[in-house]
Amino acid sequence: MTTIQYINTPDQLAKLCEQIKKESWLALDTEFLREKTYYPKFCLLQIATPEWVACIDPIALPSLDILFEVLYSPSIVKVFHSCRQDLEIFYQLTGKLPEPIFDTQIAAPLLGFQENPGYAMLVSSLLNVNLNKAHTRADWSKRPLIEAEIQYAADDVIYLCKIYQMMLQKLAELGRGDWLERDFAELSNPDLYEVKPEKSWLKIKGKNKLTGKQLSIVQTLAEWRENTAQSEDRPKSWLLRDEMLFDLAKLQPETVSELANVRGINERTANRYGAELCDLIMAAKNRAPIPLNEKGRPVKKTQQQEAVLDILTALVRIRAEENALNPVILATRKDLEELLFNDGNECPLLHGWRFNMAGMELVGLLKGELLLGIQSDKLAIIENKCLN
Missing domain, CATH: 3.30.420.10 (Ribonuclease H-like superfamily/Ribonuclease H)
Known part of the structure; x- marks a missing residue:
């Protein structure tokens, strides 16, 4: 040993x-x-x-x-x-x-x-x-x-x-x-590895269901929470949990006593941060929120959208088979939906080996630069020569 x-x-x-x-x-x-x-x-x-x-x-x-x-x-x-x-x-x-x-x-x-x-x-x-x-x-x-x-x-x-x-x-x-x-x-x-407090609200789930004023408050409180947690070296959930951000955004307390009556706010938080939080809430609800810019997936996909996803899936299966990989390792249906609906840089198919193996061609398909066809009884990716 x-x-x-x-x-x-x-x-x-x-x-x-x-x-x-x-x-x-x-x-x-x-x-x-x-x-x-x-x-x-x-x-x-x-x-x-x-x-x-x-x-x-x-x-x-x-x-x-x-x-x-x-x-x-x-x-x-x-x-x-x-x-x-x-x-x-x-x-x-x-x-x-x-x-x-x-x-x-x-x-x-x-x-x-x-x-x-x-x-x-x-x-x-x-x-x-x-x-x-x-x-x-x-x-x-x-x-x-x-x-x-x-x-x-x-x-x-x-x-x-x-x-x-x-x-x-x-x-x-x-x-x-x-x-x-x-x-x-x-x-x-x-x-x-750099946490930017002003962008911390982007990681909060459910924000797309908020009204304009509510979203502005959540954005402001999330930035305050991140800054405070960093400066005090405390877990941010000890200050305000995500669900509490939503409660405060909806109830919009204007005084410390109103804030203290919000369920889940402990006495220490109300005494130490209450006045500051109320000021932040008052200011936030009087200004426009940062736009969400979320395209998002449709609640129910159309038959056309399902067909496009099927074509993208076919390309993934071709490249996975060529490289002796399980297609799910290369890309899941969820990954393909992310690529199709969100155009986001977060999609794993736009990075690293997945981009080289399939992502680049998937983007080409979506842009019409490539086509999926049949050659010698097999599916093949073909350059679109009709594209100007």
Whole structure:
């Protein structure tokens, strides 16, 4: 069994950094807490290669600057599973993002796995190992960590090393080694990790059912909630839950006493923020909301729309068969509806390997630049030569 290095002094960290400089890739994972804060509290960083494994204690160490300096080297591939939260911590601490990245969750569908598979499922399927879940809910901020907790944390990157090597080999055998470059490059886009308070309302579901005044209030309160949660480092749901934003938008209290009588508003919130919230509500209902600009799917699709979706589905099935993929991995009916009705950049078919495999042609079909026809008794994608 590989000895786990527990790094909690500057001298140990400096020696580890010298080890890291020799590597071409590293498996990484983090342990953090977020139940009582807005920003994740960084508690442990695990790093492994096939030869060694280390658990680094950011709580004990005065600085991680020398570590990040070597980790961010473009000559070292950083391997994660579902890396968005890990990278959010890195970005929060350094204001930068490491690259290049390899994410096993993103790579898995190209090897026949379902979309967004869990780490335990990959370990079980590829390594025939059932992960120990005994410390899933451990308090990683307490010290000292017990030996079993350290082993539990280290196991994640030990197995991640093995999965990465297996995936690289299989991707190479299938000729898909470079398919994921754009997907992985997108993970180092700072826009993914910067929360803009003025746009926080966009993530709230049900906003399209509000009147103009109500929408303006929800937009204003959502921005206030995000700013306040950030400045106080508290979960935003502790301030106002989404359903409370809607209640306030509909009831529109004008005084603290009226606000305090709204069901679900606790006394602390009313006393501390009541006057400010009432002022925000009064101002918001007297100005026009930011337009939704949501095209949205029709409640009931027409036969023509269903037929178009069938044609798009046919193209997906052709390209999936050519690449030995389950068509659902390439695109679901919901993905195709997103492409057809919303024209949004959020559609997965407009990004990464899916865009290269099918998305570009799907867009061409919708624009009339391509046609779906029959050649030699088979469906084929044909250039529309009649298009001027």
